[in-house]
């Protein structure tokens with residue numbers, strides 16, 4: 001890999017699910033990249049395709065899913081690998097953490113055994129003493145108090161925040177170069193949420209781990225990300241740097257999400273929710289998927305899905321009403 005090559009490069013990724021004779025495409029022609037050490041957030045309402053995008057990258061979808069397009073990791077085409085090869089890569093180079101750690105932790109095994117299992121897969125000749133030492137080290141890295149005692153516990157004996165820290169420790173056990181975090185703090189209280197976010201950010205900065213951070217919460221994006229993809233109905237509708245997105249949001253959907261964010265100024269005012277409901281992916285309108293909810297919609301929006309176009313430098317938007325600024 002050349003030093004400036006992206007760690008992850010996703011091109012024209014589409015994912016569909018079969019149910020009987022019907023096939024529904026829920027992720028449509030997504031392209032983006034993650035550089036080493038970069039945090040790229042994927043933001044959007046429920047059902048917009050954020051999780052399916054992450055699971056497609058990780059190769060964790062069931063057999064009724066078809067994933068097309070290219071997913072290059074370190075220059076290697078993941079879609080061309082066998083399931084065994086992908087499993088090996090998942091245990092070593094790429095890790096994922098989920099919203100509900102309980103669904104990924106084994107309730108019957110002590111924390112030390114679960115971390116030990118991952119270490120043994122990754123380092124087959126590792127000694128028992130080394131496993132013990134590394135386990136305590138990992139639990140310390142994720143700020144778990146009393147790591148020796150915690151290592152002996154079962155998942156149900158830990159709080160939600162502690163379980164999420166254990167999941168991050170497991171994800172880090174193999175020193176991944178890419179971490180996919182899918183709504184990792186949604187189920188946690190605000191204080192624990194802030195601690196977990198700063199932990200992920202610290203690991204990203206210290207270890208240079210590339211992170212794909214999936215969230216529906218724009219305020220989390222502001223604290224975490226370098227770049228942002230906004231998804232709506234399975235497509236990217238806006239992509240740019242975090243500063244540009246917050247300074248000059250351009251897509252009407254992103255602007256709606258921003259207006260729905262509480263701020264100190266709006267504390268005593270009503271928040272502006274985006275009108276209408278999130279779209280039904282199996283029955284999308286013709287044309288721009290957002291037009292039924294869009295304050296700018298015109299007849300032209302009902303004709304075709306707009307292209308994702310560079311409207312300002314490194315700022316891509318999928319809307320015919322957004323003018324190009326400062327670029328040819």
Ligand SMILES: Nc1ncnc2c1ncn2[C@@H]1O[C@H](COP(=O)(O)OP(=O)(O)OP(=O)(O)O)[C@@H](O)[C@H]1O
Nearest residue numbers: 017026044045046047048049050051052053216281
């Ligand atoms: N295994 C599956 N089979 C069929 N459809 C699925 C499957 N998994 C997800 N979907 C559909 O794909 C669409 C996108 O779902 P996805 O979970 O990616 O959304 P999301 O943006 O992550 O939302 P949330 O924040 O609620 O998780 C939804 O319409 C969902 O119902």
